Amino acid sequence: MDSISLTVNGVPREARDVRPHTTLLNWLRDQGLTGCKEGCAEGECGACAVLLARPTEEGGTRLEAVNACLVLLPALNGQEVVTSEGLGEPGHLHPVQRELAYRGGSQCGYCTPGFVVSMAAEYYREDRPAQEFDIHALSGNLCRCTGYRPIADAANALGGVAEGDAFAQRREQPAPTPQATHLTTPSGEFYRPTTLAEALDLLAAHPEALPLAGGTDWGVDVNIRHSRAPITIAIDGLPELRTLTWRENEVEIGAALSLSEIERRLAGRVPLLEELFPLFASRLIRNSATLGGNLGTGSPIGDSPPALLALDARVVLASAAGEREVPLADYFTGYRQTQRRPDELIRAVRLPLPLAPVTGFYKIAKRRFDDISSVAVAVALDLDGDVVRSVRIGLGGVAATPLRAYATEAALTGQPWNERTVREAARVLRGEGTPLDDHRASAAYRAAMLEQTLLKFYFEKTAQEVIL
Ligand SMILES: Cc1cc2nc3c(=O)[nH]c(=O)nc-3n(C[C@H](O)[C@H](O)[C@H](O)COP(=O)(O)OP(=O)(O)OC[C@H]3O[C@@H](n4cnc5c(N)ncnc54)[C@H](O)[C@@H]3O)c2cc1C
Ligand code: FES
Ligand code: FES
Structure with a gap:
């Protein structure tokens, strides 16, 4: 297989001759969807923001804004993407486009499609009160010439979602599920297994493979350092890595839940993490970044390890041979080195209960x-x-x-x-x-x-x- 299918702005498309390291941003622009801009190619500016249709806990769809420069195209097999072009067009502007234009929120326009997308994601947030707008939804979007006041004016002028709005109706339908994928190309292989057992067997057979979760670290390596992996294994859709379970003596957080998902699902019940989330990157990054990825890099400046160390966290490592639990305090062994073996995945992080007051x-x-x-x-x-x-x-x-x-x-x-x-x-x-x-x-x-x-x-x- 060297092609994948995905839906862009409601139209099914076939992406042929896909390379494992092609980013969604580059592919969209090759398709003529040039609203999506490259500002930095490292998740810092938001000019490339697009919406992805992702599942809600209730079985519906959430339209989440992510950085297309950090998403690898093969990871989107069977998925649904909305770009700024899909939200509205001249003569039929989307409310966020109309407000930005009307309130002078765009000058050179380079950043504008990215702002439109992040604003649309917040506009469609399911629990957004009609007259409120969380301005932090735009924290990952930079504008170099307009100044943020007119952009904030546009955001704050948005009302509730109109009756019959097509995207609001889309939220009621299920989101696409992760599709089993295997691409073999001259520049490497890309797998999306659908079960943990399958993923662990692959890792056991190919310990040189790179597990890919949200891609917010790996995408930067691909774009800026031109890193390439011979085999990439997408693990972000594995159900076994996406649970959040409260037990009598611990809470277990799946390694592949995005930070935004964890924030929503904990709903303030771990106050230390509640303090951490707003300070971790931007909403665009938190919609993809995972705890597994933050610990997987072994970085000494990751933000979750200090918080998890204070919470006395334990890391659950899974391999084809079984699971083991390592106290986070013993997990880091040297600069970007950890106890994780190449055939292991971080499956979850466990926090003992009760929490310190x-x-x-x-x-x-x-x-x-x-x-x-x-x-x-x-x-x-x-x-x-x-x-x-x-x-x-x-x-x-x-x-x-x-x-x-x-x-x-x-x-x-x-x-x-x-x-x-x-x-x-x-x-x-x-x-x-x-x-x-x-x-x-x-x-x-x-x-x-x-x-x-x-x-x-x-x-x-x-x-x-x-x-x-
Ligand atoms: C603009 C920007 C801002 C950022 N700001 C912050 C910040 O404020 N604080 C901070 O701490 N970080 C920050 N980061 C870094 C990054 O977002 C985090 O480290 C994030 O948690 C990585 O998660 P991911 O799922 O995207 O990882 P990925 O990029 O998918 O993976 C990162 C590494 O971890 C490995 N890995 C991923 N999941 C697993 C798993 N389950 N088991 C084993 N290995 C795994 C991968 O193989 C890879 O080596 C920022 C990044 C960007 C681009
Ligand atoms: S191009 Fe800057 S965040 Fe993607
Ligand atoms: S309008 Fe020029 S960068 Fe924002």
């Missing part, structure tokens, strides 16, 4: 939103009256791996939780890790931020009366 997540970056961490700190605290019963502190960006601040935890445990103890422990925290100077921050700044962050946690979360 007081938690905080702090991401220090150059920009508040849509930026990579210089330092990230997560704290989970359990007090017995005024005494620290237990505390876990996860750190990112201060060593070759994410790590637990064990010395600081020891300095706090069993001590009275007051400003004096916290100031002393914060000085210990300053010395944890082996931070480096790089283009994001100096080692001295990173160390200073560690100290400040524990103080901030103390004052913000537990001693509000002191600062009010």
Whole structure:
């Protein structure tokens, strides 16, 4: 097989001679659908945004905006895509296009189709109150010339969805299901297995294969570093990696759920993750990015590891030989190295219950939103009256791996939780890790931020009366 079929703007299309590393963006533009623009090819600008029809938990369809520059075309076999051209056209503008035009939300127009798509995704969000618009839905879209005020005006002017709107009706129908796919091409193979067992057998036979989840890391490698995998195995549709289960003593989160899905399904029940999500990239990225991918890269600056370390998470690794569970604190073994063997997939992450009552997540970056961490700190605290019963502190960006601040935890445990103890422990925290100077921050700044962050946690979360 060297072709796939997909539906674009309601029209079925056959994509022939597909290469495993062709992006959706490049293919759409080759088809003449040039509304979709390339600004950066690395998920930063949103000029390439398109809508994908994805399943809701209730069996309907959600139109989610993603970066077409990071989606590999073969991953879309049997799927449905809507581009800005499919939303409306001259003479029949979609409400978001009309508002952007009417309110002066477009000048050179390069970013406009991407804004149209992200705005449309929010416009059709199933639980959006008619007169509200979550402006963070546009956090992954950059505009270099108009200025954001007229764009925000357009977004805020949108009302409810009109009766009989075709996309609103589309939401009531089921979304396409993942289709078994196997492409063999001179530039590599692409598989989409439909069961975990099949995926693990493939990995056992081809340990050199690359598991592909949301593609928000791998897509950047493909576009910017020209990385190529001999065999790519799409795992984002595997049902066994897409469950979220509450048990008496733990919550298990599937490794291939997107961060947006986890956010919706947890609905605030893990407050530490609720603090993390808005600070993780943009809505466009969170609609694809997974926890499996964030841990799969082994990056020392991923944002989920500090939070998951503070939550005492365990990683479930699956292979054809069976499953094993590894504490996240032991999972990272060196710079971008982990305990995961090449024949294993991360199937899920488990968080023990009950959760620590007081938690905080702090991401220090150059920009508040849509930026990579210089330092990230997560704290989970359990007090017995005024005494620290237990505390876990996860750190990112201060060593070759994410790590637990064990010395600081020891300095706090069993001590009275007051400003004096916290100031002393914060000085210990300053010395944890082996931070480096790089283009994001100096080692001295990173160390200073560690100290400040524990103080901030103390004052913000537990001693509000002191600062009010
Ligand atoms: C613009 C932009 C902004 C970003 N901002 C942030 C940010 O704020 N914070 C942050 O932490 N990250 C950020 N990232 C990085 C990225 O979004 C995350 O690391 C994300 O969680 C990766 O998930 P994915 O599903 O897209 O991974 P993929 O790209 O699909 O995979 C990444 C790696 O993990 C492996 N992998 C994926 N799933 C599994 C699995 N289940 N088992 C084993 N291996 C697996 C893959 O083989 C690959 O090597 C950003 C990326 C971009 C492009
Ligand atoms: S081209 Fe910039 S996000 Fe895709
Ligand atoms: S209108 Fe020119 S970049 Fe936004």
